[in-house]
Amino acid sequence: MYRRIKSAADIKTTGRLSSAVAIFLSEKTTRLPAEYKQLDQQLGGVLSGYIKRDEFNGRVGDVAVLYPESGAERLFVVGLGKVDVMNGNQLRIASKALYRAVDSANVSKLMVFGIDSMKGSLKPAEFGEAVGDGMGIASFEFLEFKGAVSGSEKKNAALKSLVVSMEKGCRGGLDRAIAMNDGVSTARRLAATPPNVANVPYIERYCRSTAKKLGLKCTVINAAKAKQLGMGGLLAVGAGSESKPAIIALEWKGSDAKADPILLVGKSITFDTGGYSLKPDGGKGMKYDKCGGMTVIGIMEAVANLKLKQRVVGLIAAAENMIDSEAYRVDDIIKFTNGVTCEVTNTDAEGRLVLADALAYGTKTYKPKSVIDMATLTGGVVVALGSYCAGVFATDDKIMASMQKASQKTGEKIWRLPLWDEHRKQMSGTHADLVNSANREAHPIQGAAFLSHFVGKDAPKLMPKMPWMHIDIAGVASFDSDTALYPKGPSGWGVRLVTEYLANN
Incomplete structure (x- = not known):
């Protein structure tokens, strides 16, 4: 090579x-x-x-x-x-x-x-x-x-x-592809790195080092700070691991450091056993459960390489979902940083818990003009759409149209799925505001319905007014065998798609 x-x-x-x-x-x-x-x-x-x-x-x-x-x-x-x-x-x-x-x-x-x-x-x-x-x-x-x-x-x-x-x-197009591919390769390399190496501190060190090289600002909310901020979801998921959870922020100031940014949020479960809702195979292949966050890191590298004018903030919500005496359990009730409470019905529906705190914190802190989160969130989206495209949920038709245009340009396909108030009600809890996993109905939509309670100040009670898109990349983040374009392993899917979107918004 x-x-x-x-x-x-x-x-x-x-x-x-x-x-x-x-x-x-x-x-x-x-x-x-x-x-x-x-x-x-x-x-x-x-x-x-x-x-x-x-x-x-x-x-x-x-x-x-x-x-x-x-x-x-x-x-x-x-x-x-x-x-x-x-x-x-x-x-x-x-x-x-x-x-x-x-x-x-x-x-x-x-x-x-x-x-x-x-x-x-x-x-x-x-x-x-x-x-x-x-x-x-x-x-x-x-x-x-x-x-x-x-x-x-x-x-x-x-x-x-x-x-x-x-x-x-x-040549201009070739140079653009080369700059973007640096980010794609980063996402693939980090995704492939095994969980005994790529734990939360490893990802934090990588982000700090990359930020210095590329002119990004890197800040970290460690477990102690997360506790002060009331991030019960992040802390619960990471409680069973020696590698304590964190939210890592990467910021690109663009041409106007005071402009309202576009906020990116990525799920980064460095390894997922399923917790006490244990995966039957012990979690084989679950090093790829960090692909959402690794994609965000790759996007931020591409944004810096291309020197985009748009101000962009990327949050990587990182934790390891393990089992020990400190691990969270089914029936636990946790409270998020925006005051929403949740009864845990499945410890293997953990990604939405770390994303919830990151979304609530990010929208309150950075006051973005729009929000995009990316995650290997549900097996249901793979059942629904296969490994040919990502499932997307959007509260705003303009963000959807713009992302669709980026999809056509980059060849990274997306398909819009519904998100209605009925889906939000499906996530209602008995002894808490929400449950993190309901029945099997509308399974790929449940994750988005849950997350919709954390995007902006109105979200706990109303469908988010802030333009928001949730991208479930569970079917495209990695492949079990060679495809026409991608070899077996992590794909870096989404770096080109979202970078193209950012370049035009």
Whole structure:
């Protein structure tokens, strides 16, 4: 793998070629776009000759490596799929395949052509960004814990950069993708880090270090301060762990440090046993229950890299849900920082408890103009929507429309689910204001209905008036097997989506 991807100056089909050239072509291409005929001439006609052969099909992600007699040492011909359904995700999948082929060939400089193969479906900057997205996703490696059997020396090998040149108008999009991918890779790396390492203090140290590097402000509400603030939800969930809970705040001042910010809140359960409502497998894979918070960290890194004008505050609500004599129990009644009380009916519905305190504190302290929270919150959303998109709940049509636009741009799909007063009433408790888990009805909606009691000062009694979106990423934060775009493991899903939203709001 390469140390990183870098962009270089624009290229022309008539200009001097580097040793490695790539071109994207759609399925069933029988004639080269006119714009690439001069390129083909430089390559000795190898490209026009290849598309006439039976081997060429242009299916998404198919890569053929040709060896021209002139112009370049290697030519990578990459399939884009059917032209009538051309979109950014096809290009991302194709670019992932290209990256792997280039990496195998140990290429250091690459010229990329293909904007005219998109038939106008993407602008040049969008083309460059989608290529950068796909390459960035493919470039992720997590080797920190590979040992002698796997060849641990690989992670210490000197890595070089891949320098990518593209056609006119594409470079800005490529640079944007590179900046965002730093945040995506951070979210994936932190998510993959095991719970015996990535506990609450580890995440706190990472945030402090990153804040210094990127010009963010980092503050921490530790367990003692949380107790003073009456954060009963956060403290209850973290009570059974030696690693005490905390809320970590990262702030980007933007162009106006006094402007009302957009508030991001992420669930960060560093490991989830389920508590006394014990998970049947002991919590295998529950290191990924911190993905909401790790995504927020990744977003804040991307925001700083891109130097967005918008002021942004990110809160990471971090705790470990363990079992011991101090752990919280079913039937406990806890009180949150905004005065709402809750009867615990399921200790494995813990994420909403830490988010509740973070949302109530964040909306009161920062007075944001809008709020977005992200969490691997419910298995119900996976049952409802599968692993193809995130479920979203929004109290404001404008925030929904803007996020949908960002979704279409980034290819990170979302689907809006209802949130009504009837759902809020479903969460009513008998001996406390609320229960944290009701019956099985409307299961994916219960988490959002619960959280709606903590967004803004009116929330305990009324549906939040503050523009708010809850994004349940349980189905997309990690994958159990390879997908067309993502390999098995954490995806960093949501960093590109929300950063795109922030850039336009």
